[in-house]
Amino acid sequence: MSNIKVLLAEDEASLGMIVKESLETRGFTVFHAENGEEALEIYHKENVDILVLDVMMPQKDGFTLAKEIRLENKQVPIIFLTAKSQTSDVLEGFNHGGNDYLKKPFSMEELIVRIKSLLNRITLKPNVESIKIGNYSFNYTKQTLTNYTTEEKLTHREAELLFYLYQQKNQVLDRTFILNKLWGNDDFFNARSMDVFISKLRKKLKNDTTIQIINIRGFGYKLIC
Structure with a gap:
């Protein structure tokens, strides 16, 4: 580089x-x-x-x-x-x-x-035009989450976190890995910050009840879709 x-x-x-x-x-x-x-x-x-x-x-x-x-x-x-x-x-x-x-x-x-x-x-990062997550269409490049006629704008951090969750869908996304990857280290302060972003993603995906982001205590998070 x-x-x-x-x-x-x-x-x-x-x-x-x-x-x-x-x-x-x-x-x-x-x-x-x-x-x-x-x-x-x-x-x-x-x-x-x-x-x-x-x-x-x-x-x-x-x-x-x-x-x-x-x-x-x-x-x-x-x-x-x-x-x-x-x-x-x-x-x-x-x-x-x-x-x-x-x-x-x-x-x-x-x-x-x-x-x-x-x-x-x-x-x-790939040039992702459309990823299907339940009834949602997730566009990483544009940082949008679309469900039928509604479109949610995502922040950079939300889009990155959702992308990694999707890559590991129905599997556990290791908490330490994602903290080091997106936040730079896995200290307590950053862990609390990540929890806030997980809560935001849950709210933005709430219109499809088949989608869940589950906290696997001590290990990480799992996107079920």
């Missing part, structure tokens, strides 16, 4: 330069913006592979920026940098289209692992 183009939006100039220079010494191409408006301009000019966005920025915060970009691009990976660690803050980031988050302070090695993991995950 070479010549990865990163859009880094970080308003703290010294931290931004440190991250930029550290990534560049490892072969990345980095476009650094110090506010959300500047970041959006760069995004429209450059064909970047991934966005690393600080949450708290002047002119346009990271959540707002991500929400606007998601209206144009559903696929580009987004990592949030945040000093916040409350579950509600992290979930807000995911709901605005984020794929991952990194709490400050962080190590460059961890950031690079997260970047490469997200890009590997994107390249491994």
Whole structure:
């Protein structure tokens, strides 16, 4: 994986330069913006592979920026940098289209692992037009879940989680595997976050009573359809 183009939006100039220079010494191409408006301009000019966005920025915060970009691009990976660690803050980031988050302070090695993991995950995804799950039609690429005349929009994290559940349908999806794959590690905080996303998927699939997402305590989840 070479010549990865990163859009880094970080308003703290010294931290931004440190991250930029550290990534560049490892072969990345980095476009650094110090506010959300500047970041959006760069995004429209450059064909970047991934966005690393600080949450708290002047002119346009990271959540707002991500929400606007998601209206144009559903696929580009987004990592949030945040000093916040409350579950509600992290979930807000995911709901605005984020794929991952990194709490400050962080190590460059961890950031690079997260970047490469997200890009590997994107390249491994098929261009899925339609997957049948009971009476639903699931489109991973468009992140939609359609049942007869109704269509639900899924977040990135919801679409990824449902895709892995479908791949293992009627079998147990290992809890540790999916936490490491989608959240980066299997700590308690991320496990609680995953439980919330499982609950959201259950609600969005509730109109077909033949579909169940069962919690296999101590092992993981099973999509029955």
